[in-house]
Amino acid sequence: EIVLTQSPGTLSLSPGEGATLSCRASQTVSGSYLAWYQQKPGQAPRLLIYGASSRATGIPDRFSGSGSGTDFTLTISRLEPEDFAVYYCQQYGTSPYTFGQGTKLEI
Amino acid sequence: QVQLQESGPGLVKPSQTLSLTCTVSGGSINSGSYYWSWIRQPAGKGLEWIGRIYKSGNTNYNPSLKSRVTISVDTSKNQFSLMLSSVTAADTAVYYCAGDNWGWGWFDPWGQGTLVTVSS
Numbered sequence: 181e182i183v184l185t186q187s188p189g190t191l192s193l194s195p196g197e198g199a200t201l202s203c204r205a206s207q208t209v210s211g212s213y214l215a216w217y218q219q220k221p222g223q224a225p226r227l228l229i230y231g232a233s234s235r236a237t238g239i240p241d242r243f244s245g246s247g248s249g250t251d252f253t254l255t256i257s258r259l260e261p262e263d264f265a266v267y268y269c270q271q272y273g274t275s276p277y278t279f280g281q282g283t284k285l286e287i
Numbered sequence: 288q289v290q291l292q293e294s295g296p297g298l299v300k301p302s303q304t305l306s307l308t309c310t311v312s313g314g315s316i317n318s319g320s321y322y323w324s325w326i327r328q329p330a331g332k333g334l335e336w337i338g339r340i341y342k343s344g345n346t347n348y349n350p351s352l353k354s355r356v357t358i359s360v361d362t363s364k365n366q367f368s369l370m371l372s373s374v375t376a377a378d379t380a381v382y383y384c385a386g387d388n389w390g391w392g393w394f395d396p397w398g399q400g401t402l403v404t405v406s407s
Contacts (some may be wrong), residue, residue, distance in 0.1 A: 211352075213391075213392060213393075215392075215393040215394075217394075223399075224383055224385075224397035224399055224400050225334065225397060226396070226397065227381075227393060227394060227395035227399075230391070230393040231393075235396060257405065268333065268334060270334070270393070270394075272392025272393055273392075274389065275347055276336055276350060276351070276390055277336040277349075278336065279333050279334040279335070279336070279348040281332075281333045283335055
């Protein structure tokens with residue numbers, strides 16, 4: 181199975197700053213079939229990005245995704261207070277679908 | 288829009304079978320627009336995809352759980368279900384059901400999740 185490694189484990193930033201989250205795959209993610217989710221405590225994950233760079237419905241344009249092959253990035257420009265959460269990447273190019281271990285974005 | 292709601296026992300004894308149901312509202316399973324998945328998350332840990340089913344009953348399972356998992360669908364009730372046999376404490380987790388649009392593999396929407404604890 182494809183192992184996804186996210187870095188950093190924790191990212192400490194302030195509102196208004198920009199954030200860059202990394203997701204590295206143990207092998208090529210076919211078709212750039214990579215998604216990003218945001219999860220807040222006690223809530224289900226929320227889809228942000230699919231296809232490595234396509235924003236899901238209703239997601240603000242301060243969230244952007246990029247990358248291909250084995251290296252992917254989620255960028256959040258101008259952090260808002262509600263953006264502080266845990267972020268997961270997920271590959272769906274190869275079964276079984278797998279998730280990264282998460283990056284905690286904290287104030 | 289489509290909404291999902293998990294239901295089932297919150298406590299299961301070791302060696303028994305965990306059974307959960309996901310009820311779909313705001314849309315029909317028979318529409319074929321989604322594949323339907325189960326995903327779990329142990330407390331404080333990451334997410335694990337368990338498997339998925341289509342309206343036809345075709346399934347795909349995570350090999351790590353395949354020997355113990357059965358996912359089924361009841362289109363008349365607009366529900367799909369998870370059974371996980373021979374559970375241990377390691378199966379304690381929040382279990383989510385989720386929709387996978389046209390089988391692409393990304394998950395939206397999600398249910399709110401239900402905590403299942405395996406303990407005697």
